[in-house]
Amino acid sequence: MLCKSGKLPKSKSGAYFSLFIGVILMAFGILGALLDIVQSYNLVMLLGMITGIGAVFLGGGVLTLYRLRFAPAKLREEEINRKDERNIQVTRASYAVSNAAASIMLGAMAFVLVYLDYIVPALIAVGVLCVQMIVFLISYRVIVKKM
Amino acid sequence: MKNRLEELRKSRGIRQEELADALEVSRQTIGSLENGRYNPSIQLAFKIAKYFGMTIEDIFIYEGE
Numbered sequence: 001m002l003c004k005s006g007k008l009p010k011s012k013s014g015a016y017f018s019l020f021i022g023v024i025l026m027a028f029g030i031l032g033a034l035l036d037i038v039q040s041y042n043l044v045m046l047l048g049m050i051t052g053i054g055a056v057f058l059g060g061g062v063l064t065l066y067r068l069r070f071a072p073a074k075l076r077e078e079e080i081n082r083k084d085e086r087n088i089q090v091t092r093a094s095y096a097v098s099n100a101a102a103s104i105m106l107g108a109m110a111f112v113l114v115y116l117d118y119i120v121p122a123l124i125a126v127g128v129l130c131v132q133m134i135v136f137l138i139s140y141r142v143i144v145k146k147m
Numbered sequence: 148m149k150n151r152l153e154e155l156r157k158s159r160g161i162r163q164e165e166l167a168d169a170l171e172v173s174r175q176t177i178g179s180l181e182n183g184r185y186n187p188s189i190q191l192a193f194k195i196a197k198y199f200g201m202t203i204e205d206i207f208i209y210e211g212e
Contacts, residue, residue, distance in 0.1 A: 080167075085188050086176040 012068060018061035025054025103132060149208040153181040155199050170194050 029051030033044055067075045081087055106129045113122035156166055156177075163181075167174040172191065179185035180195075187195065196203045 080171055081173050083171070084173040084176055085191060086179060086185050087173060 012065070015061045015064040015068065018057045018064070020061075022054045022056070022058030022061055026051050026058060027054075029054055099132075103129065106132070148186050149183060149210060150180065151206050151208075152177070152195065155201075155206065156181075159199075166198070169198055 029047045029049075032038065032047045033051075038044060038047065064075075106125050110122045110125040110129070113119075113125060156163070163174050163177045167177045170177075170191065176185065180187060192203050192207060196206055199206065
């Protein structure tokens with residue numbers, strides 16, 4: 001299947017990898033903030049975001065290990081639901097709709113930002129829209145070759 | 148496309164959960180298949196046919212567009 005859903009690591013090795021990444025990111029974020037490596041407010045905020053992402057990885061890893069240990073049946077059920085072909089089709093259709101909605105909103109946002117005289121954010125919005133189209137074209141070509 | 152999935156399942160006294168478990172799909176997928184809301188992939192159609200010991204044509208009835 002081309003579409004593989006599910007974000008949390010399901011295997012033990014995946015869980016340990018998630019734990020490792022989480023610890024690294026959290027250590028980087030927390031130590032960076034505590035040791036005053038950066039001074040500006042926005043960089044401190046960025047370190048906070050990195051810490052947050054690390055916590056997500058760490059939490060996902062811990063949760064998966066817990067479930068592997070105490071609720072393997074539930075985990076198997078989730079695995080079946082994740083691989084279920086109808087669920088995959090539903091997910092693909094939902095992604096397509098949300099992607100189209102995001103594109104329209106980004107386009108509209110660019111106009112609103114120009115109207116509000118926020119030229120740089122407007123250019124970023126247009127840039128993201130262009131990148132999105134490029135990613136679509138590349139993924140289309142790759143998928144066409146696979147099918 | 149029509150199918151005889153519900154009829155076959157009930158005639159053999161199998162619950163939706165059991166069939167879903169055997170085919171490694173969700174129970175909702177079995178429900179959707181039985182209601183005719185969802186048409187299976189060729190892979191799943193073969194699995195269903197193999198499970199009941201029949202051919203795909205015996206279970207699924209193609210009625211055109």
